Amino acid sequence: MRRPAESQENAPLSPSSFHILLALADGERHGYAIAKEVEDATGGATVLGPATLYRTIKQLLADGWITEVDGDDERRRVYRLTARGRRVAQAEAHRLETLVSMARARRLLPALG
Amino acid sequence: MRAALALFGLVLRACPREMREEYGEAMREDFAASVRARGPAAALHAYADVLFAGLGERGATIGRDLVVALRGMRRTPLFALVVILTTAIAIGVNGAIYGLVLNVVLRPLPVTDPSTLAALWEVDRVRGYTTEAFGYDDFEAVRRSDRTLRFVSALVPVSGTLVASRGAPVVLRGADVSGEFFAMYGARPQAGRLLDARDERDGTHPVVISDELWHTRFGADPTLVGRTVRIDDAPMTIAGIAPPQFFFVDLHRGQVDHADYFTPLRRSVYAGSPHSLVLVARRYGDLRAVDADLQRTFAALAAAHPETDANLSARAAWVTDSILGPMRPSMIALALAVLAVLAVACANVGNLFLSRASSRTGEIATRFALGASRRRLFAQLMTETSLYVGIGGLLGCALAAAIVHAIAATIDAGAPVVYLRHLDVDWKTFAATAVSVVLAALFAGAAPALALSRPDLVSAMKAGDRSSAGGGRALRAVLITLEVALAISVVATAAIAARSYYDLASQPLGFRSDGISVAFMSGASPHRYDTAARADALLRAIRERVAATPGIESSAWATTIPFIGESQTSFTVAGTTYAPGQEPDADVDIVSDGYLRTLGIPLLAGRDLSPADRPGTAGVVIVSRSFAVRYLGGVAAALGKRLTVGLSAMDLPPRLSTVVGVAGDVRPHVENEARPTIYAPIAQFPRAGWVKLAVRSHLSAPQVADALRAAIASVDPTIPPPVATSLAHEQYYDALGRALTDLMLAALAAIALALAIAGIYAVVSYGVTRRTREIGVRVAFGATPRTITVMVMRDALRLASVGIALGLALAAAAAWALKGFLDVDAPVDGITALTIIAIVAASIGIASYLPARRAARVAPAVALRYE
Numbered sequence: 001m002r003r004p005a006e007s008q009e010n011a012p013l014s015p016s017s018f019h020i021l022l023a024l025a026d027g028e029r030h031g032y033a034i035a036k037e038v039e040d041a042t043g044g045a046t047v048l049g050p051a052t053l054y055r056t057i058k059q060l061l062a063d064g065w066i067t068e069v070d071g072d073d074e075r076r077r078v079y080r081l082t083a084r085g086r087r088v089a090q091a092e093a094h095r096l097e098t099l100v101s102m103a104r105a106r107r108l109l110p111a112l113g
Numbered sequence: 114m115r116a117a118l119a120l121f122g123l124v125l126r127a128c129p130r131e132m133r134e135e136y137g138e139a140m141r142e143d144f145a146a147s148v149r150a151r152g153p154a155a156a157l158h159a160y161a162d163v164l165f166a167g168l169g170e171r172g173a174t175i176g177r178d179l180v181v182a183l184r185g186m187r188r189t190p191l192f193a194l195v196v197i198l199t200t201a202i203a204i205g206v207n208g209a210i211y212g213l214v215l216n217v218v219l220r221p222l223p224v225t226d227p228s229t230l231a232a233l234w235e236v237d238r239v240r241g242y243t244t245e246a247f248g249y250d251d252f253e254a255v256r257r258s259d260r261t262l263r264f265v266s267a268l269v270p271v272s273g274t275l276v277a278s279r280g281a282p283v284v285l286r287g288a289d290v291s292g293e294f295f296a297m298y299g300a301r302p303q304a305g306r307l308l309d310a311r312d313e314r315d316g317t318h319p320v321v322i323s324d325e326l327w328h329t330r331f332g333a334d335p336t337l338v339g340r341t342v343r344i345d346d347a348p349m350t351i352a353g354i355a356p357p358q359f360f361f362v363d364l365h366r367g368q369v370d371h372a373d374y375f376t377p378l379r380r381s382v383y384a385g386s387p388h389s390l391v392l393v394a395r396r397y398g399d400l401r402a403v404d405a406d407l408q409r410t411f412a413a414l415a416a417a418h419p420e421t422d423a424n425l426s427a428r429a430a431w432v433t434d435s436i437l438g439p440m441r442p443s444m445i446a447l448a449l450a451v452l453a454v455l456a457v458a459c460a461n462v463g464n465l466f467l468s469r470a471s472s473r474t475g476e477i478a479t480r481f482a483l484g485a486s487r488r489r490l491f492a493q494l495m496t497e498t499s500l501y502v503g504i505g506g507l508l509g510c511a512l513a514a515a516i517v518h519a520i521a522a523t524i525d526a527g528a529p530v531v532y533l534r535h536l537d538v539d540w541k542t543f544a545a546t547a548v549s550v551v552l553a554a555l556f557a558g559a560a561p562a563l564a565l566s567r568p569d570l571v572s573a574m575k576a577g578d579r580s581s582a583g584g585g586r587a588l589r590a591v592l593i594t595l596e597v598a599l600a601i602s603v604v605a606t607a608a609i610a611a612r613s614y615y616d617l618a619s620q621p622l623g624f625r626s627d628g629i630s631v632a633f634m635s636g637a638s639p640h641r642y643d644t645a646a647r648a649d650a651l652l653r654a655i656r657e658r659v660a661a662t663p664g665i666e667s668s669a670w671a672t673t674i675p676f677i678g679e680s681q682t683s684f685t686v687a688g689t690t691y692a693p694g695q696e697p698d699a700d701v702d703i704v705s706d707g708y709l710r711t712l713g714i715p716l717l718a719g720r721d722l723s724p725a726d727r728p729g730t731a732g733v734v735i736v737s738r739s740f741a742v743r744y745l746g747g748v749a750a751a752l753g754k755r756l757t758v759g760l761s762a763m764d765l766p767p768r769l770s771t772v773v774g775v776a777g778d779v780r781p782h783v784e785n786e787a788r789p790t791i792y793a794p795i796a797q798f799p800r801a802g803w804v805k806l807a808v809r810s811h812l813s814a815p816q817v818a819d820a821l822r823a824a825i826a827s828v829d830p831t832i833p834p835p836v837a838t839s840l841a842h843e844q845y846y847d848a849l850g851r852a853l854t855d856l857m858l859a860a861l862a863a864i865a866l867a868l869a870i871a872g873i874y875a876v877v878s879y880g881v882t883r884r885t886r887e888i889g890v891r892v893a894f895g896a897t898p899r900t901i902t903v904m905v906m907r908d909a910l911r912l913a914s915v916g917i918a919l920g921l922a923l924a925a926a927a928a929w930a931l932k933g934f935l936d937v938d939a940p941v942d943g944i945t946a947l948t949i950i951a952i953v954a955a956s957i958g959i960a961s962y963l964p965a966r967r968a969a970r971v972a973p974a975v976a977l978r979y980e
Binding site: 031050057 | 128132135136139140142143144146147150155158159161162163164165166167169170
């Protein structure tokens with residue numbers, strides 16, 4: 001059973017979904033550029049394989065969190081974050097931030113500044 | 114790089130087709146770019162990713178389809194129920210019956226290399242009978258002159274009383290075997306040695322005991338070999354222990370059998386005695402050369418002993434055919450009936466899916482228009498079919514197990530074939546059957562799915578659910594015809610088999626089996642009762658004591674009793690001359706006085722046997738009515754005629770006896786006609802071992818056994834305690850094999866008919882839905898509910914009529930085949946045919962009446978709303 005969109009937006013995101021949303025946060029990119037951005041940003045720790053990448057993209061498109069835009073290159077499809085996608089990414093970032101500050105409070109991570 | 118890309122293209126196939134179509138090109142380019150940037154490691158990573166993510170995506174699709182299918186199931190529960198039940202029944206019945214059939218017919222006999230074992234049969238060319246029993250000299254001749262066989266082995270079933278230091282004496286089943294016996298079966302001893310050629314010489318007394326006896330009577334004592342045991346008062350040395358689960362071919366009993374002990378078969382015992390040796394040999398090659406060889410051997414024997422062997426010859430047959438042959442026909446009939454049920458079930462499932470599919474054309478066309486690919490739609494429909502068939506399959510497995518256990522429970526105790534006593538679902542067979550049924554059902558579901566996944570969009574959407582999918586109609590008609598035809602042929606087959614059997618079973622048996630218990634006494638020492646007078650005194654003493662037990666009305670000794678054992682003898686009528694070896698044969702029952710009274714067999718003329726008929730008085734016999742008519746010129750003329758009864762099979766010397774009475778005919782088996790029978794007095798044809806006491810009383814069989822045990826103990830405590838059974842029980846098992854076959858056929862017929870009716874209901878019901886608009890128009894133009902009902906039912910009957918006609922033709926063919934098969938002499942007669950037609954037509958009427966009434970209630974306004 002598929003849940004209504006609202007509740008889904010509150011659920012934790014899969015890592016690859018979040019990475020793709022992050023990669024699109026500062027502008028539109030095509031598929032390979034997203035993968036490259038994720039890899040660079042994580043210092044090579046996260047590599048999205050082609051099937052994982054497009055499977056996730058397909059799901060994000062279906063959920064309406066990203067959308068396809070017309071690029072200059074006919075062959076390459078370019079994706080952009082939607083307003084809802086941005087909200088979802090923000091919510092996930094907040095959720096993670098809360099978790100991190102809890103970890104700091106319990107001295108699992110050094111205190112800030 | 115090119116190779117890496119090609120491999121990538123291959124790996125991409127793990128992804129669902131849609132994903133490949135949508136993103137395949139992009140993935141390829143990304144793959145090329147990342148390999149250029151990061152080298153071969155990136156390629157490996159990409160392969161793994163595509164493989165796992167691709168398969169994950171496929172799984173997710175199937176999961177979604179399953180959810181859709183489950184929702185559909187909830188929407189149309191009746192449809193789901195019918196499909197699931199149909200599948201379950203088809204798989205259950207198939208699994209169970211084929212499990213049994215394969216157990217009986219196809220499972221190799223539990224002996225080494227059964228397919229190369231040949232049974233030898235002795236043929237009497239003049240009297241035209243074949244017997245499994247050879248004389249010792251015949252065996253010697255075959256063994257000596259044979260050039261085509263390996264290991265010609267002989268066996269004689271015997272019995273003996275084991276008196277062990279602990280426990281009561283026990284009667285054991287033994288076998289005297291020739292030297293080749295164990296070698297032929299390739300048996301290896303567990304301890305000590307088995308018997309071989311040197312044991313045929315007199316002097317020593319070795320015995321080989323079975324694994325079971327070793328465990329039950331000797332506590333699996335490892336030091337047993339070399340010790341002495343007493344069997345029938347004779348000391349024997351235990352030479353070895355046979356392997357566990359050692360079976361051999363016993364043609365006397367027509368089965369693979371086991372024995373408790375084995376002793377050497379010796380010339381000194383069997384030479385010149387009645388024919389009793391069972392011959393089995395190994396043959397690598399065909400049997401024609403063996404037959405030629407046997408004929409040469411017997412021609413030489415006939416020349417050497419014209420007085421005894423002039424008419425004898427022999428032939429060989431495969432053991433597998435000899436043992437399984439009699440069971441095959443009914444098994445084949447059952448297998449065919451099950452196959453028909455399977456076909457009906459598949460046609461039914463296909464029909465149901467077709468009918469439902471057409472009612473969903475609108476929905477499917479809409480999804481197609483919304484961009485679902487043909488492949489996706491097909492996959493979805495097949496997922497749905499698989500779900501239904503899968504659930505049905507699981508239920509079917511449970512059903513099959515239940516059926517087999519029910520049948521096993523019915524025949525376990527009395528199974529005539531030892532190694533079939535523990536029937537179980539043969540899971541390998543069963544898995545194969547289940548897979549084939551599931552495949553068949555999927556195939557049945559695939560046709561509508563294929564038809565549906567390319568709908569004619571425009572017309573489908575325009576007309577909604579009502580006018581489309583005409584293409585399936587012809588297919589549905591064919592399926593219904595097939596269903597009805599097969600159902601009718603199975604019903605007819607079952608009816609014929611059942612009727613022919615009950616025609617016979619309902620004829621009087623000629624005696625009263627109710628209230629009779631039979632106790633078996635065996636193991637009286639042959640040394641102690643070696644004269645007629647001693648044996649006679651023993652039996653009289655025991656019977657007198659039993660008769661004193663309260664509740665016992667009458668009792669009598671007998672060697673054979675209806676349902677329990679039989680024996681034949683040759684005889685001559687005084688005053689008639691016979692060519693040597695051409696004396697006629699009849700059944701012979703050696704009985705005490707009181708036998709006719711105890712079994713309720715009427716005395717038609719003359720007198721009964723009396724206590725005054727003693728070993729020393731004039732020889733007398735009673736004959737049955739058919740014997741009197743056939744050999745003595747009628748009931749009245751029979752009295753006073755004199756017979757010489759040879760009793761060769763019982764090792765008794767011929768004796769001239771006067772016919773003093775004529776008794777009514779008795780059918781010794783439920784399925785058999787009466788045979789000419791001689792009743793000879795046990796006092797004059799003395800026996801002490803292997804006799805049965807028939808008792809008419811209100812007591813149970815164990816109570817009768819107790820009475821006999823007490824009587825025996827007070828007369829001779831060395832005789833082992835008797836076992837008892839009731840004649841009603843024996844009668845039940847006598848008829849069980851055939852009754853079970855008929856019962857299963859009847860059950861299959863009922864199932865086939867029910868499935869066919871469900872199929873007709875589905876089709877008519879669907880037709881009514883499809884024709885709602887047409888019916889609405891008719892009603893608008895003045896058709897009454899009655900005319901509509903009649904119209905719908907008439908159409909249904911017309912649809913079924915071809916099936917009925919075809920089915921009757923099939924049934925006639927089946928009857929013709931059955932005639933040779935089940936020994937059933939019953940064509941499809943008018944009454945049976947009419948009854949079947951009436952039943953089927955009535956069923957079709959009921960199946961179509963419900964939807965017809967629904968049609969009659971169609972309100973024109975509703976039907977025409979969409980116009």
